[in-house]
Amino acid sequence: MTENYTALYEEHKQLGASFTDFGGWQMPLKYSSELAEHHAVRNAAGLFDLSHMGEVWVTGPQAGAFLDYALVGKLSAIADGKAKYSLICNEDGGIIDDLITYRFGDEKYLVVPNAGNAPTVAAALAERAANFDVKVEDASAATALVAVQGPKAEAILLKLTDEAQHALVTDLKYYAFNELTVAGHKVILARTGYTGEDGFELFVANDGAASLWAAVAEAGAEFGIVPCGLASRDSLRLEAGMPLYGNELSLERSPFDAGLGPVVALKSKEGDFVGRSALETAKEAGSKRKLVGLKGLGRRAGRGHYPVLKDGNVVGEVTSGQPSPTLGYPVAMAYVDVEHADLGTALDIDLRGKAEPFEVVALPFYKRQK
């Protein structure tokens, strides 16, 4: 597989990051301790390089109608300046990717897929655009994405913006965005994230990425900001109960199995969309297994693909799991037979031959105090 490097690769090297391959990209796994990075985001702030994520622009007179056809949600109904979580499915209703769509106007949208899926999503969108008056443009290679996450994120952003633009930051609602200048760079500033904390994601052209990264690190120093790698990103999103494509989401799982039924606009969209008929059938049929949260009663954590047991029989499989740094006990997400998926059900995870007790609990595991 081709190795891709983000515009911030040299910064990560200088910070002494350990790298890992993720979706074909060399990404920082951690800089020092992934636990310290995790706690920094919960208590102060963390700085992430997410430039491996894709950026696909959809523009033209039929942009909204096209996205309503290509994705499972009703994207045409988003208000200008707002973002929406959605899925792109295939004709069989399998999930190709989960993504966020930002609406700039009725003829301009930005679609952000996951790193490893970005080329597939861009190709699928281009193919589905055949009968629409739209332009699909994959800008992933030219665009960097930096996230500032944590309770101090807003204070840090305010230090980097003109006072006249402060209201654009403070008044920004969750899943909304603005175009403004941060540390001298024109950015798209979105109040979105994958950590369960307040925070922002900043899209910037590649040539501004290093300077923006340095400015955020410097402004955040007094608040205790630390650079964070993919290890802490994963533990943070798991505590926040957010699915990861490849773990919880895949071509083999329907959105209904994953608890994402509300994302599929079967009722509010009148027209056809890719996967509609299969998804209607899947909804009608119901799920055999569904995604649940599991809380460990002992100290040992379940890991991806470990079997979930009820009285010694396999009734499910772990998709993600590890000790929760914030909560202090092991947490996992797993697909479990619906008859064993009720809250409070006692289950075991087969930890390499040893049954360890877990309990079905509500997701998310962690919710920040507002």
Add this chain to the structure above:
Amino acid sequence: MAKVAAELKYSAEHEWIAADGDGPSAIGVSAVAAEALGDIVYVDLPEVGTTVTAGETCGEIESTKSVSDLYSPVTGEVTEINDAVVSDPAVINSDPYGAGWLFKVTVTEEGPLLSAQEYAEANGGEL
């Protein structure tokens, strides 16, 4: 770069063992391994009185990201385990060659061991 303590011997599976002394030898994991594992959150050690065998698994080390088998670099009887690392496994990351030792063994036979120099060369550690 992770430190390799010069006075110890190492197994290819990243365990260290204190060089020959009169009493039982302490065994732990190298800083190279501790760094690769990430923050260690759980250790499962052999019980006192049991016999461990060189090259065979005798426990597990679990970090936030993964689980790894613990291999014994020598054969012999376990005389003591480090209760401090069981209750606070983070010590293995912060002081792998000191307070982060795992268990002690009365050695009857050594497995194949590397000198600090050889281990550092093979695993990218720093003497």
